[in-house]
Amino acid sequence: MTLNEHKKHAKLARPESGNFGRNEWAIVGGPCTVIKLLADDVIRALSPTYKCAYADTSHNDDITLVPGRLTNGAVLDYTDQINYQQYNFQNPVMPYQLKQQFANADLVLVNGNHQQAKAQVVIIDINKRASLLKRLEQLTNVQLFLLADNSDEVFDFIQEAMPHWQDIPVYRLSDRERIIAFFETNLKLARPVLNGLVLAGGKSQRMGFDKGQVNWHGKPQRYHMADMLKPFCNEVFISCRSGQHGEVDAQYPVLVDTFTGLGPFGAILSAFRERPDNAWLVIACDLPLMDEATLRNLVAWRNSSLTATAYHSPVTDFPEPLIAIWEPKSYPILLSFLAQGYSCPRKVLINTGINLLNAPDPKALTNVNTPEDMEKVKRVLHQKTAAN
Structure with missing residues (x-):
């Protein structure tokens, strides 16, 4: 490798995020009060289904006192306000910290008069024409125009700056139903793609041989599981340890x-590192009783607004992490748990917001870890075959 070919940093797939979150719109061009009221209406309508957030800048022009213990030099002041949680920071919040705080939000609305976002909703208001002209360079990805009562068309300077402005929908600012439908439609379209991940990288120490190679249904179990996932996923991958790659078909x-x-x-984590914007239907390879009905039910009840969708395990009485759909918003949470010394996916599910389901047939969650487990499952499969 020559000096010019040297790469200082590892090439990582970066999540598609703006200044705050994946799906963010700056509302710009209207008075701040109008922007706030519009954001209130959209959030009120969508919050029963989606996690919504709002970003703004204080409008108090007076010199304000530093709140709480910050006056004495604390860098962070946290107060449990019972109905909500309050954090006051002494130091400026860095961009990466903002993304961490907003990572759980499905929708972020931003007061574009003070903050920027990767997409914009532009209010056309005669009284704010000069102000909007100053922000013309910030209009990089306009997706909706809203005409105030005093306006009937998009400003000429916007038409000149945006050759394809006529392709962008134009609504009345007063038409709240259409505006809410715009955001709802975009959130539905932004639902993360679902990929499958068959966990076959374990050493099978208790079994004594590779569980992924056991032929329960006419082919090695890892391939059987991968084939079962294909109807429900965009792509299906087999997860393995380094050195196992050559052993997989x-x-x-x-x-x-x-x-x-x-x-x-x-x-x-490796799956998210490869595709951070995809959701992952994760399944262990040692589930010989798993069936399509159980997978179909899991996918049908998937809630992409939560960290994950998982089944309750009647054996452990906890969520089962290895037959679950992990959403992209779980990626930073998993990394956070790892940074605190935890590497148990079940612990993540227990301590975060998930959609917890009961399996149609709890036996489908049965895993095989030992030769004794294997013999029990053989008898169950034999009985099923005999019954058919």
């Missing part, structure tokens, strides 16, 4: 663990 895409020594936790 070439017709099945492989995703090698890059977070090593962490078991399933590392496999899930």
Whole structure:
């Protein structure tokens, strides 16, 4: 490698995010009060289904006192206000910290008179024409125009700056139903693509041989599970350890663990590292009783606004992390748990907001870890075959 070819940093797939979150719009061009009221109406309508957030800048022109313990030099002042939580920061909040705070939001609305976002909704108001002209360079991805009562057309300077402005929908600012429908439609279209991940990288120490190679249904179990996932997923990958890649049939895409020594936790993180904007239907390869009905039910009840959708395990009485759909918003949460010394995916599910389901047939969640487990499942499968 020559000096010019040297790469200082690892090439990582970065999540598609703006200044605050994945789906963010700056509302710009109207008085701040109008922007606030519009944001209130949209959030009120969508919050029963989506996690909504709002970003603004204080309008108090007076010199304000530093709140709470910050006056004495604290860098952070946290107060549990019972109905909500309040954080006051002494130091400026850095961009990466903002993204962390807004990571759980499905929709972020921003007062574009003070903050910027990767997409914009532009209010056309005669009284704010000069102000909007000054912000013309900030209109990089306009997706909706809203005409105030005093306006009937998009300003000429916007038409000149945006050759395809006529392709952008134009609504009346008073038409709240259409505006709300605009955001709702975009959130539905932004639902993360669902990929499948078959966990087959374990060492099977208790079993004594590779569980993914056991032939329960006419083919090695890892391929059987991958084939079961295909109707429900955009792509399906087999997760394996480094060095196992050559052992997997070439017709099945492989995703090698890059977070090593962490078991399933590392496999899930490795998947997000590869495709951070995709959701992952994660399934262990040692579930010989798994059926299509159980998978179909999981996908049908998927809630992409939550961290994950998982089944309740009647054996552990906890969420089952290895037959679950992990949403992209779980990625920073998993990393946060790892930074605090935890590598248990079940612990993540227990301590975050998830959609917890009961399996149509709890036996489908049965995993096989030992030769004794294997013999029990053989008898169950034999009885099913005999019954049919």
